[in-house]
Amino acid sequence: MQFVDLFAGPGGLDLGAQLAGAPSVGIEYDANAVATRYAASLPTVHCDVLDFGPADFPDATGLAGGPPCQTFSGAGLGTGREQLDRIVAAVKQAGADGRVVLPVGLDERTALVLEPLRWLLEAERLDRPYEAVVLEQVEAVAPIWKAYAEVLEGRGYSTATGILWTEQYGLPQTRRRAVLLARHGAPVALPAPTHRPYRRGAPRADGDPALLPWVAMADVLPDRGPFTAISNYGTGGDPKARGRRDSSEPAFTVTGKISRLRLVDPDGRELPRLTAAEAGVLQGFPADYPWSGADISQQIGNACPPPLARALVAAVAGDLQPVTAAV
Structure with a gap:
């Protein structure tokens, strides 16, 4: 076909x-x-x-x-x-x-x-x-x-x-x-x-044993070490209400604004933001995918x-x- x-x-x-x-x-x-x-x-x-x-x-x-x-x-x-x-x-x-x-x-x-x-x-x-x-x-x-x-x-x-x-x-x-x-x-x-479906706060091992555990950010970005991702979208415009996920969880939905996603280490210190290759990996692309041209964040998010x-x-x-x- x-x-x-x-x-x-x-x-x-x-x-x-x-x-x-x-x-x-x-x-x-x-x-x-x-x-x-x-x-x-x-x-x-x-x-x-x-x-x-x-x-x-x-x-x-x-x-x-x-x-x-x-x-x-x-x-x-x-x-x-x-x-x-x-x-x-x-x-x-x-x-x-x-x-x-x-x-x-x-x-x-x-x-x-x-x-x-x-x-x-x-x-x-x-x-x-x-x-x-x-x-x-x-x-x-x-x-x-x-x-x-x-x-x-x-x-x-x-x-x-x-x-x-x-x-x-x-x-x-x-x-x-x-x-x-x-x-x-x-x-x-x-x-x-x-x-298995992701449920916030539920142990990764929970769920149907016939299904594989969901994949975490740390599984595909192991060189990053532990981190927390802070969403680029706020709730009601309040930056303090922005969602957070640890690297031991799946990422938020990857959008064309993925370059705005903040990463902090366990002590709250700012980390370098995701590279195009890393953002692509979170979208399911190979790490060596040859992103080219301009507006790569939008390409990945779409x-x-x-x-x-x-x-x-x-x-x-x-x-x-x-x-x-x-x-």
Whole structure:
């Protein structure tokens, strides 16, 4: 199975697909993310997703993607969240007549969440429906993926949607993602967790003995020694209310502002902030991943975590051994 990855970013989903044994080609517009992809030798088309369609990638039998999340993310302005009902209605209307019509007044970035649907419907018109679909986004997009699922189920797909916690797939970070998986003419299910969920204050050894313990920051950043991470987000604007996690715990959600994350030693002394390589490791990338171009913190924060991508692609493309650690 070969995937075409829309909004491919610096390569998280593509790297996960490779680990699952499925080749992919990524479409990415941002020059910085493309520079990283080239340095990582990932098959890449540097262009706007809007300018292409399934006919341009005749060998692709799977569709994957994570449309830009800024207008849906809790860290953003929320314009996408405000438009959810209209977007869901547009998805269902497209399912009825086979054409995607953007709601009037929908901003261009938010509208990109409808692009995978355009590709799916165009592939159907070409009589080459994608065999497998993997879509992921921030939690707020879950209602849109459910609407997608309704459309796809009316077109011969089996679907599975839900909110997944990334630490349950080997990522040293707590991060919630809304996902949609689909198979044409075959059953599909969300991937079973391989690791225990993180619960603040609960011993790491607690939980289902059939699952691996969650992965801590110290496991993937052993050279750092013990430290406490202080979130770059406050509660109600009060810096004193910012969350703290010890290195013996998973990281907070890695965002494009990861460079603002403060680290202190057990005595409260300031430590050097995370390097790009370290931030990438917390997002599930290899320590030697060749981050390139500018705005690397944003590239890392926007990327699909490779361990999660591996689990999602494996769920639609075949059975693999469970993930045993962060990539």
